Amino acid sequence: MLIEGEAGIGKTRLLREFLASQAERGRHALVGACLELRVPYTLGAVVDAVRDGVDNVAALRLSGLAGALRPLFPEWADDLPAAPEALEDATAARHRLFRAFVEVLGRLDVAVLALEDVHWADEATLEFLLFLVSRRPQPVSVVLTFRRDEVPSGSPLLRLSSRLPSDARPVRLTPGPLDVGETASFISSMLAGGHVSNEFAAFLHARTAGVPLAVEESVRLMHDRADLIRRDGGWARRRLDRIEVPPTIRDAMLERVQRLGPDTRTVLYAAAVLSGPADHATLLAVTGLPQERFAGQSAEALGSGLLREDKSGQWSFRHPLACYAVYDAIPAGDRRAMHLRAGRTLQRWPVPPVAQLARHFRLAGDAEAACRYTEEAADLCLQSGDVATSALLIHSLVATVPLPAGVLVRLVTKIQFQALSGSDPYSAVIASLRSALAGQVLTPVEQASVRFQIGRVLMVAGEIEAGRGEILTAIAHLPPGSAEQARARVLLALPLGNARPVREHLRWLEEAPPPARSMASLDRLHLSVERAFALLMLGEEAGWAAAREIPDDVPEPRAASIVAIGHTNVGEEATRWGRYEEARARLAKARALAERHQLLDYLDSIASSQAHLDWFTGAWSGLAEQTARLLDDDSGVRLKDRCEAALVAGLLQAACGDREVAEERLAFAGRDDQQRIEAVAALAQLCLRDGDVDEALRLTDQLAETAVGGGPWSRAVEFAPVRTAALAAAGRLGAAAEVVNALDGALGDRDAPAAQASLVLCRAILAEADGRRTDAAALFARAATAWEALPRPYDALLARERSARCLLAEGRDETALPALSDIARALSELGASRDADRILRFLAGKGFAVTRGRGRPGYGNRLSPRELEVARLLVEGLTNRQIADTLGVSVQTIASQVKSAMRKMDVTSRTALAVRVVESGLVGDLDQRPARDE
Structure with a gap:
């Protein structure tokens, strides 16, 4: 139940x-x-x-x-x-x-x-x-x-x-709130069954929303104030227009607490500090009151109605809301003192509750004891496979208690950030490290150790250049041969942030010694996983041999988290290389580890990477909903994962949805360093489709050096074709050829199917711009064949379309027009309705009769069945959020469908859309309130 x-x-x-x-x-x-x-x-x-x-x-x-x-x-x-x-x-x-x-x-x-x-x-x-x-x-x-x-x-x-x-x-x-009549009955039951005036019940219901606890606490407070009077044999409030009931439960409870004596409040404070059920002796110890004073005041505290005693003699608050309200009201000094007394009392238990001790000593400011018990509790969590709770325990300590630099560094190293929920688990840790660096007297080696951790966490948080700067400052003073120095070099080798020559990154990697046997096993594992990731990002074939050294499974939870991240990263790089089977296998391994060891917060990263892979391979069914779930959760999903989901959502919208929504999603995706290049390439491609060559050039100018300059070739896979097309459209064929040559030189003969297909596509674009249409048609066909082999059906179909258009320009209508018809049908079956419609309109202009495929039906300027359903709910007056909840889809999906319906009905507001669909007879006039513009 x-x-x-x-x-x-x-x-x-x-x-x-x-x-x-x-x-x-x-x-x-x-x-x-x-x-x-x-x-x-x-x-x-x-x-x-x-x-x-x-x-x-x-x-x-x-x-x-x-x-x-x-x-x-x-x-x-x-x-x-x-x-x-x-x-x-x-x-x-x-x-x-x-x-x-x-x-x-x-x-x-x-x-x-x-x-x-x-x-x-x-x-x-x-x-x-x-x-x-x-x-x-x-x-x-x-x-x-x-x-x-x-x-x-x-x-x-x-x-x-x-x-x-x-x-x-x-x-x-699902218990619901009381209505006015039920509120009156409830109040009456508290007042010995006396009649309650309708005016009083309505007044109280309006101020409590019918929440029973709020009603109860407000009535108790009014009784304490002598604010209730007998009138005509029933109960009513004195002067309804003058005396205000506190609008929140918290205020009502606090006013009741303040009416109690100081010692009674102390008993309540102690119960709030202990947070859960506590026996009489523990409560006495935490109050700090003499036995004789505690005996009388504890009875009054119990009689206040805020506390209750269970059958085993344990005391606790009747409701958590009362506990929170009282706890927040405790003066800061008294609160710390009570937490310290609670910790010292629980320490003496035959079986000390280490998690509670960690909390009490942390809130008391006793760093040494808090650290000791936190690590004990974290280790117990790990023994039962609870990595997330272990990480949260250490994170809470690091973020709230000033610790010696050495202890702080040791604890930060233990934090598995990926296991922490929330979009920003980094800032508080970085602040604690900076505080130690600025406020403690440290040796150069200690300073370097703290600074390295600052840099490492900054890079994990996505602040790449700031993190690199800290690590560069630290590296000279890190102990030679240490795990820290080796990891520092590997992190500097990652081609993230500003553009740098590949040889510079490789130099850092070559200077990083292989993991020594004397290193702790987790340090060795970290180094091997990060080295494989760096090599693959740099486009080095040696990265695959390093990746094969990553184990498929490990029994220890901390090692499992490292390995799960490793497989996810390798899966992402395999996607960029075009090794889709490898990518799928790696992501499956990462998911199995995350589920097996309950690394639930890792699943979002795996899901966003899987969505990216599904986009490329044409597995589009349900993809919009998957990405919307990640995008909607702005508090629990990391920014990096939301950006990758936004990238996929934007690409989907560009192919089969709303252009404006596509631009919004792609702009959001560009906030992440690893998604920025592909997002900008997609935005520039939209500009080229609209004929806005200048904007496409402006967008790609910003990242040209990073993507096709001296950086890794893997960054150019999605970017180089768009950059080549923009330069060619502007008549800058020499510059376009330089892009193609740069990619060719960087790529060489590497077994990177996506990059090799991209290179052929760039050559085809260049040939077409140079007027060599027969050569271009053959090259576009070669690119399509390469994409199909991956498989990457959407790009393959677009390449075949361009091949057919080249043939058409050469007068080969009898070959090109049927090919375009087949391509439009395949695009429709895939779900790329915008592209399919574009080709169909072109063919109609040529007088070529076509039929659609068996895929998603095209509705032209007619509303689709889902758009009609959305419009019906819109007429009822529901907001986008309410419509999304009703239909079980994301708010973004509804917003896209509303915009599509507005475009088809040639209106500019939700209200106008509601009026238009009713006037058109598409939905009935349900005599509801008008749609609300959002």
């Missing part, structure tokens, strides 16, 4: 009532809650629920499998079987741990496992839940509460309802 809804809507109350009804029927439950920690601890909610539900471990008579639970339940050490043999495969270790939990659940007299707030759950918990509900027979029923708007895209939680076994019976409940 999935219970979803916003904060305060009543999910917890509904769950408690359900569990109470189950208890009355003799069906017992285990209950756990996922806490809003900056870093959730691995399987924390499940561990807490099981721990609370087991009184006597020995009585369960568990098999040897249960020994896998020892790291999570060290307090059960005397009663658990011996720890099983360690497994090198992290996935196998996690699977064994999950089986052990299932065995415990099966031995307990428990019918339900209930977990609250699973939107805060760690990946391991969500994977365990998937494992649990797929078991047959399923040992317990599962009930989960969560907030849908706080679930990240790609979260395994979404798969709990979409990928269950066929015999599962999922139930989804």
Whole structure:
């Protein structure tokens, strides 16, 4: 059962009532809650629920499998079987741990496992839940509460309802807000059943949106203010026009807190600092109050209605919103002191909760203790294969606590940035490194080490030139033979950023010594992966031999993340070389590793690279939706991956969609260094199709030196044909020939099918511009054959079109016109409707009768069925976002379809489109509000 809804809507109350009804029927439950920690601890909610539900471990008579639970339940050490043999495969270790939990659940007299707030759950918990509900027979029923708007895209939680076994019976409940009448009944229930005036209920409903918790807290606050009066046998507010109800739950709660005494507030502050359930002794220690004062004030705090005590004597806030509001109100000095007391108290537990200790000491500013416990917690996460949580733990520490330079460098080196969600996990780390560099007394070697890390992170963040500058400054002082010095040289060898001769990059690579056996294994792996990537980017055949040294699989999660990135990078370069089978295989390996080791944030990079490959190979079905998903997520997907998705989306729009949208997507793609050249080439190609030669020249001028100067030939694959065509169209045949010769000289006889096909295409363009149309027709046909062999169908068809046009110019109509008809049909079947329409219009002008292919139908100036559906919803008054949600597609797709419909109906606004389609009888007048211009 999935219970979803916003904060305060009543999910917890509904769950408690359900569990109470189950208890009355003799069906017992285990209950756990996922806490809003900056870093959730691995399987924390499940561990807490099981721990609370087991009184006597020995009585369960568990098999040897249960020994896998020892790291999570060290307090059960005397009663658990011996720890099983360690497994090198992290996935196998996690699977064994999950089986052990299932065995415990099966031995307990428990019918339900209930977990609250699973939107805060760690990946391991969500994977365990998937494992649990797929078991047959399923040992317990599962009930989960969560907030849908706080679930990240790609979260395994979404798969709990979409990928269950066929015999599962999922139930989804979504409590909604109260209406005015229900609000009145709710208030009445709080006021001993007294009548509530309609005016009062409407007033409160308007200010709380009917959210039950907001109603409850506002009524409690008004009661505390003596703002409620008895009138005509019922309840009403005093002077509705004068006394304002705070508009937010937070304000209402804080005003209630401020009405309590100082010591009572201290108890609430301590409960907020602890964040989760806490026993009486721990709460006392964190308050710092004497025993006698705490006894009285804790009772008042419990009686305030903000705290609750469960059956085991654990105290916690009734609702997370109250906890957040109180925590934010704690004075900064008091907050640090309480976190320090909490850390020192939890340290003394028989089994110290290292993740909580890391948080408390970090927020207390105790760098040494925070560092120690953070690394312990991160290592525990890695042991269970949770790379993302491990990275987040270290990132949180590095970003918030001033650390000695040596410690800081060691920790930054451990961060797997690719595993971190969010579009910018880099800035805070760079700021911490710069602070250490500026504020600490460091030796030259220490300075160089910090500066190298700054440069490395800057380059990972896409700030290539800034990163190179830092590394160049650092490299002279890095210890000779160290992993840092070797990695610095490899990073400088990457042909990113401003144009530099290939020989300069190769020199850095040649000076980087091969990984020494004395280096740590992860350092050696990093170096080998990065060296292979650099060689391939530089267009060196030796890169493929280096790439074959990258293992297909590794058992250790940190190594798996390096290898997954390595295969993704090699896959990207294979795409640029035109080795599409290699690219597909590498991306498949990267995806398998990412899924196996739960490197979920790596999947976006793999998906964007796969989309790029699919564009080239003509696998366009569903590609618009795939790229839109990546583009829409501006908080969870890295800029680089969004730019690559934008590039593919722009290319698709240019071929079969809206020209204006295509330009927007391609301009966005140009924000990333690795996508900029191809994006500019595509924009220039659009200009050439419109006959705007000057703009095509201007665009390609900016990158000519980078793409076809002394840089790697791989940068010229998509750029050189467009640059050649722009120069030829301007009559600058000499300059165009220089481009062709430069690509020919740089490429040589390398086995790079895409580049070799591009070179033939450039020669064909040059021959056509020089008036050698027969030669040009043959060269365009050769280029088409080369593209088809990859396969790259769209480029092959465009090359065949140009070949046919050359033949047509030579008077060979009987050959050229049927060929153009066949090309138009094939383009239509592929989905390149704009190009197909362009050729069909040309053929119609020649009087040549044609029929369309079996692909996507062309509708000319008529609205397509999907455009009609969008127009109907537009007439109903829905926004683009609402239409997208209704049809299950992206907002960008809807925007494109609206613009296409506006163009076909010859209108310039959404309102005009709505009027036009109704007047035309295309959709009925639904008597709804008019469309809103966006």
